[in-house]
Amino acid sequence: NSFPSIDRLVPGAGAGIAALANACGREPDIIIGKPNPFLLNLSLQEMNCSDSAKAVFIGDRLSTDIQAGIQANLDTILVQTGISDFHLKKTILPTYTLESLAQIDQLI
Secondary structure, X not given: OEEEOOOOEEEOHHHHHHHHHHHHOXXXXXXXXXXXXXXXXXXXXXXXXXXXXXXXXXXXXXXXXXXXXXXXXXXXXEXXXXXXXXXHOOOOOOOEEEOXXXXXXXXX
């Protein structure tokens, strides 16, 4: 995957991991990055939040951010920054969608 910068897309962590795996001739034993919910669950545990209904995960990509939130049993908010993979919108469904994070007050 990639992420946006000011004037272009920049390779993300996954691209680096793929290059390293190819160079080593083996896949990683574990990947902790999104959409794996490990870090979300660890964050909830560290904040003593045992009720997932009291948390929400906000992101701008369906395949990583929103999928991670869903796998962690959290409500999710998709912010439409223009970089989301909208072709997945029929299979990965956020709880809420906002055009901008500035609209978050509509959900509180």
